Amino acid sequence: MARLKITGLKKSYGATPAVRGVDLDIPEGEFTVLVGPSGCGKSTLLRTIAGLEDADEGTIEIDGEVVNAVRPRDRNIAMVFQNYALYPYMSVFENIAFGLRARKTPNAAVTTQVHQAAEMLGITALLARLPRELSGGQRQRVAIGRAIVREARLYLFDEPLSNLDAQLRDEMRGEIKRLHQEIGKTMIYVTHDQIEAMTLADRIVLLKDGLIEQQGAPLELFDRPATRFVAGFLGSPSMNFVPATLEQTGDTLVVIFADGTSLALPASRAAALAGRIGGEIIFGVRPEHISKAGNGVARDSHAPLNVTIDLVQPTGSRTYVTFQLGATAAVAELEVHDVERPGEHLTLLVDMNRVVIIDPKTDLVISHIGSAASAA
Amino acid sequence: MSTLANDSGSRMNRFADRNFKYLVIAPAVLILLLFGIFPLVYTLLVSFQNINMMETDTSFSGLLQYRQLFSDIRLWESLGHTLLIVAIALPIELIAGLMMALLFLDRMPGRQIFVALLVLPTMIAPIVAGATWRLLFDNRFGPINQVLGWITGEPQAILWTIRPEYVYPAIFIAEVWQWTPFMFLILLAAMSNVDTSLTEAAEIDGASRLRIFFKIMLPAIWSVMTIALLIRGLDLFRIFDVIWALTQGGPGTKTETISIYAYIQGFRQFETSYTAAMAFLVIFLLTIAVMFALKRMEFVR
Amino acid sequence: MSAAAARRRLSRRRAWRLAFRYLAAVALTVVFLFPIYWLFSISLKTPDEIFASPPAWYPASIQFDNFKVLFKDGDATTVWNSLFIAGTSTALAMFLGTLCAYSLARFKTGGDNLAIWIISQRMIPPIVVVFPLFLLYVWLGWVDTYHGLILLYTAFNLPYVIWMMRGYIEDIPIELEESALVDGCTRWQVLVKVVFPMARTGLFATAVFTFVFAWNDFIFALVMTRSEVTTYPVQVTHYFGGQSNFWAKIAAMSVLGAAPVFVAVAFLQRYLVRGISMGAVKG
Numbered sequence A: 001m002a003r004l005k006i007t008g009l010k011k012s013y014g015a016t017p018a019v020r021g022v023d024l025d026i027p028e029g030e031f032t033v034l035v036g037p038s039g040c041g042k043s044t045l046l047r048t049i050a051g052l053e054d055a056d057e058g059t060i061e062i063d064g065e066v067v068n069a070v071r072p073r074d075r076n077i078a079m080v081f082q083n084y085a086l087y088p089y090m091s092v093f094e095n096i097a098f099g100l101r102a103r104k105t106p107n108a109a110v111t112t113q114v115h116q117a118a119e120m121l122g123i124t125a126l127l128a129r130l131p132r133e134l135s136g137g138q139r140q141r142v143a144i145g146r147a148i149v150r151e152a153r154l155y156l157f158d159e160p161l162s163n164l165d166a167q168l169r170d171e172m173r174g175e176i177k178r179l180h181q182e183i184g185k186t187m188i189y190v191t192h193d194q195i196e197a198m199t200l201a202d203r204i205v206l207l208k209d210g211l212i213e214q215q216g217a218p219l220e221l222f223d224r225p226a227t228r229f230v231a232g233f234l235g236s237p238s239m240n241f242v243p244a245t246l247e248q249t250g251d252t253l254v255v256i257f258a259d260g261t262s263l264a265l266p267a268s269r270a271a272a273l274a275g276r277i278g279g280e281i282i283f284g285v286r287p288e289h290i291s292k293a294g295n296g297v298a299r300d301s302h303a304p305l306n307v308t309i310d311l312v313q314p315t316g317s318r319t320y321v322t323f324q325l326g327a328t329a330a331v332a333e334l335e336v337h338d339v340e341r342p343g344e345h346l347t348l349l350v351d352m353n354r355v356v357i358i359d360p361k362t363d364l365v366i367s368h369i370g371s372a373a374s375a376a
Numbered sequence B: 001m002s003t004l005a006n007d008s009g010s011r012m013n014r015f016a017d018r019n020f021k022y023l024v025i026a027p028a029v030l031i032l033l034l035f036g037i038f039p040l041v042y043t044l045l046v047s048f049q050n051i052n053m054m055e056t057d058t059s060f061s062g063l064l065q066y067r068q069l070f071s072d073i074r075l076w077e078s079l080g081h082t083l084l085i086v087a088i089a090l091p092i093e094l095i096a097g098l099m100m101a102l103l104f105l106d107r108m109p110g111r112q113i114f115v116a117l118l119v120l121p122t123m124i125a126p127i128v129a130g131a132t133w134r135l136l137f138d139n140r141f142g143p144i145n146q147v148l149g150w151i152t153g154e155p156q157a158i159l160w161t162i163r164p165e166y167v168y169p170a171i172f173i174a175e176v177w178q179w180t181p182f183m184f185l186i187l188l189a190a191m192s193n194v195d196t197s198l199t200e201a202a203e204i205d206g207a208s209r210l211r212i213f214f215k216i217m218l219p220a221i222w223s224v225m226t227i228a229l230l231i232r233g234l235d236l237f238r239i240f241d242v243i244w245a246l247t248q249g250g251p252g253t254k255t256e257t258i259s260i261y262a263y264i265q266g267f268r269q270f271e272t273s274y275t276a277a278m279a280f281l282v283i284f285l286l287t288i289a290v291m292f293a294l295k296r297m298e299f300v301r
Numbered sequence C: 001m002s003a004a005a006a007r008r009r010l011s012r013r014r015a016w017r018l019a020f021r022y023l024a025a026v027a028l029t030v031v032f033l034f035p036i037y038w039l040f041s042i043s044l045k046t047p048d049e050i051f052a053s054p055p056a057w058y059p060a061s062i063q064f065d066n067f068k069v070l071f072k073d074g075d076a077t078t079v080w081n082s083l084f085i086a087g088t089s090t091a092l093a094m095f096l097g098t099l100c101a102y103s104l105a106r107f108k109t110g111g112d113n114l115a116i117w118i119i120s121q122r123m124i125p126p127i128v129v130v131f132p133l134f135l136l137y138v139w140l141g142w143v144d145t146y147h148g149l150i151l152l153y154t155a156f157n158l159p160y161v162i163w164m165m166r167g168y169i170e171d172i173p174i175e176l177e178e179s180a181l182v183d184g185c186t187r188w189q190v191l192v193k194v195v196f197p198m199a200r201t202g203l204f205a206t207a208v209f210t211f212v213f214a215w216n217d218f219i220f221a222l223v224m225t226r227s228e229v230t231t232y233p234v235q236v237t238h239y240f241g242g243q244s245n246f247w248a249k250i251a252a253m254s255v256l257g258a259a260p261v262f263v264a265v266a267f268l269q270r271y272l273v274r275g276i277s278m279g280a281v282k283g
Helices: A042-050 A092-102 A107-121 A136-148 A166-183 A194-200 A218-223 A228-233 A267-276 B011-018 B020-047 B064-071 B073-105 B111-118 B126-137 B143-152 B164-192 B196-204 B209-237 B241-246 B258-267 B272-300 C003-043 C065-073 C077-107 C111-122 C126-140 C146-170 C174-182 C187-198 C200-216 C219-224 C232-238 C247-277
Strands: A004-013 A016-026 A031-035 A057-062 A077-080 A154-158 A186-191 A203-208 A211-216 A240-249 A252-257 A262-264 A280-285 A290-292 A302-314 A319-325 A328-334 A345-351 A356-358 A365-367
Touching: A004 A042, A016 A042, A016 A203, A016 A211, A031 A042, A031 A194, A042 A077, A042 A154, A042 A186, A077 A136, A077 B196, A092 A107, A092 A136, A107 A136, A107 A166, A136 A166, A166 A194, A186 A194, A194 A218, A203 A218, A203 A228, A211 A218, A211 A228, A228 A240, A228 A280, A228 A356, A228 A365, A240 A328, A252 A267, A252 A280, A262 A302, A267 A356, A267 A365, B020 B272, B020 C077, B020 C111, B020 C126, B020 C146, B020 C187, B064 B272, B073 B111, B073 B164, B073 B209, B073 B258, B073 C003, B111 B164, B111 C003, B111 C247, B126 B143, B126 B164, B126 B241, B126 C003, B126 C200, B126 C232, B126 C247, B164 B209, B164 B241, B164 C003, B196 B209, B209 B272, B241 C232, B258 B272, B258 C126, B258 C219, B272 C126, C003 C247, C065 C247, C077 C111, C077 C146, C077 C187, C077 C200, C077 C232, C077 C247, C111 C146, C126 C146, C126 C219, C146 C200, C146 C219, C174 C187, C187 C200, C200 C247, C219 C232, C232 C247
Parallel strands: A031 A186, A031 A203, A077 A154, A154 A186, A290 A328
Antiparallel strands: A004 A016, A004 A057, A203 A211, A240 A252, A240 A280, A252 A262, A280 A356, A290 A345, A302 A319, A302 A345, A319 A328, A356 A365
C-alpha cells in the first residue's frame, strides 16, 4: 500500500502540452479515478506515474521516495492496460506468472500465488488456455490477475473497460469495486466514462486540458461542482444549461428566461447571489431534478413551470422529455407514464434547491446546494 | 456510364461481365503455365532420354541419367558446397540483421536516412556486387589487403579469389554484405509492428531487457522471421551471380555450387539430358526441404 | 536524491546511450557503403590511380573518361537495352499481374490451390528452368531477341506482382467497389475507375521492385542472349578477362547500372519493407 504524491507535474509531447501542472496527494488505500474528455492528459498522467513516460517538470513520490529517475520495473507498481496486453504465446498461467518469474520467485511460490489470484477472479478453470481462446471479459480478468499476483504497492488501470460491451462493463465494474474492497491497495484508475468514475471512486480527479478542474468525493463533484465543465461532465443525461438573468421581486430572487418565464429561488440562495442582481447568469438544472406536478412530491423549494413537450424518449424505466426553457431546449427525466406523446401541455416542478447558478463570463459556479450553508 | 447487363447490345458484354474473374486471370495464368509447367514437363522427358554434345538420342533411356547422378562426385561436392554456403551465411545474416534491427528499433532522429543508405547493397545487381568485391579483394590494387596490412603491421598479399583457403571467406563476406540489410529491414519492420503495450507490460512486471527480447519480442516476430529465413535460404541455395563474378566456381571446382555446375553442364558441355536429370534432382530436394520447413513453421505456431 | 538531480542523471544516461547508438549506426553505414564508394571512385579514377599499389583512397580529380569510353564504344547502349527490356516487362507484368491479383483477391478464383501454386513459382531456382526454356526458345527462334527476354522477365515477375498486388487490393475497402457497381459500373469500369486509383501507391511500389528484379538479372540474360541483345549485367562480365580485367570499364559500367536503382531507392524509402519482404510484414 502506498502514498502517492505528485507536485507540479508537467509533460509535453513536442510542442503539444499534455499535462500542464498537476498536484495530487493520494493517501494509502484510496481508489482515485482520473477522468476527463479525450486529450485532457489523464493517460499521460498515468503513464508518467508508471514510468513509461518521463515528466518534463515536477516530482512523483511514492511512499515519500522520489521515483522520477526510477525505471518502471523498479517502482513496484502494477498496471492493467486498455487492451489487456496479454502475451499471446503464453498460457494464462504463464501470463499471470510472468512478473513473478522475472523476479526469480521459486516455482512452488509461483504456483501458489498464481492460483490464489486466479481464485479471487474466478478464472482457475482457464489457467491452461491461451489468450486468443478467451472472451473479452475473461482476458480482462487475466490482465487484472497478472497485476494483483505481484502484490505491488500501487495499482494503475488505463481505461480497462473501454473495450467491453455495455453489459460486461457493468459486471466488471462491480468486480473491480469488490477487488478494491478485498485487497485495499492504493489504486489509480483512468477512464473517460463518468459512470465508472462515479461508482468506483473514493476520489474523482476531473481533468481538462492538462489541468485539474476539480477533485473530491464523487457526490461532492456531483452536487457541488466548481465550474460549468464539472457540472456538465458528471451526470447522464447531462445538466441543462439555460441563459437567464437574475432579478429581484420583493424579497425573492427570481430567475428570468428569454421568453419571460420565471422561476423563484429559495431564500437560502439569496445571500450568496446578492451581488448578482440584474446580471446575466447561466441556470443549470439536472434532468432528474425536474418532475411532473401532481405526483405528490410538491415542496416549497419546487417551482412550477408550464411547458409543451416537444420530444418523448421512453427507456422503459424512465421517460426523457424535451421542452423549451427560455430559448434553449431542455431535458427532464420523468416517470414512465407522465407523458404519452409530444405536443402535450404539462406543469413541471423544478427542485430549486439543487440548481446551479453559473457566471457566464468565468464559467465558474457561483451558487450550488452547498453555497447556502457556506455563504457568509 | 453504361448500365448493367440490361444494355441492349452486347451479349459480349454480358459474357465478359459474368466470366470477368476468369477472363482477367487468364493471361497471367497462361504465361505462368507456359513458363512454369512446360519446363518441368520437358525436363522430366528429357531426363529420361540421352541427349548430349555428341548425339541426340531421344529414345527412352530409362534411369540412365539418374544412375549417373549418383556416381558423379562433382555433383555431390557441388551440393555440399551449396549447403555449406547456406548453413554459414544464413545464421550470420540472421544474427547480424537482428542486432542491426535492435540498434535502430528505438526512436532516433535521422533513422530513415540510415535505413535507406544501409539498404543500398541489397538493391544493386548481385553480379555487380560480385564484381565490386572482386575489385576490393584484388591482391595488389584492392583496399582490403591494404587495410589488413595496416592492422597486422606487415604487407598482406592475400589472393582472395584464387587461394583455396581464402575463397570461401571472400564469398561469405560478399554475400553477407549484400544480404544482411535485407534481413535487417524485414526484422526492423516486424519488430516495429510489435504491440508496444506488450513490452510495456513486461517492463512494469519487472522483466529485464534480455527477458523481454527473448520471451516477448522474438515470439512476436517469429512468423515473419521464418518467412524471411525461407526466402533467403532458397536464394542462397541458388546462388550464382556473386560466385560467378568472384571465382567462377574456382579454383578448380572448389567453390562450384549446384547452380554453377548445372550451368556448366548444360551450356558448356551441352549434356542436355544429364542437366535435365540434375535439374529434377534439385527440384526434388528443394520440394522436400520446403515442405519440411513449412511443416515446422506450422508446428511451432 | 532530489527530483532535479534524478532527472539529470536519467537524461545523462540517455544521452550516452544515444551517442553510442549513433556511433554504431555511422560505423555500420561506413562499412556497408564503403564497397559502393570504392566502385564509384574507381569509375572516376585514371588508370594510374586504379593500378596504384598501394591503392589511392580517392581520385585526385574527378574525371569521366571511363564513362566517355563506354559511350564511345557503344557499350553504354546496353544500359538502354536493359532499360527497354526491364521497362517493358515490368509494364506487362504489372498489368497482367494486377488483373490476376484482383481476381484472386475479390473472387478467390481457383481457391487456395491456385494461390499457392502461383507463389511457389517464385521459389523455383532459375537454373532449373533456364535450360528447358532455352531449348524452347531455340525452337521458337526467340534466343537473342528482345521479345524473348521481355516475355521471360514478365513470366518470372508475375508471381511477385500477383502476390504483392493481392495484398494491396485486399487493403482497399470493398464498399467502394460495391457502391460503384450499384451506381451502374461494369466490372471493368470498377477496375479502372476505383481499384487502380486506390491502389496506385501499391502499384508504384511494386512496379519499382519488379523493375529492379528485371534490371539486376544476370543468369537469364546470360543464357538467352548472344550478340544482338546485351543487357548491362552481361556486359559487365565481358570485361573480365583471363589475364587482366578492365577494371575501369567494370566499375564504370556497374555505376551506370547501379545509379538508377539508387535513385529509385531514394523515392521508395517508405515502401522498402513491404516490397522486399513480399508483404510478409505490412510496412
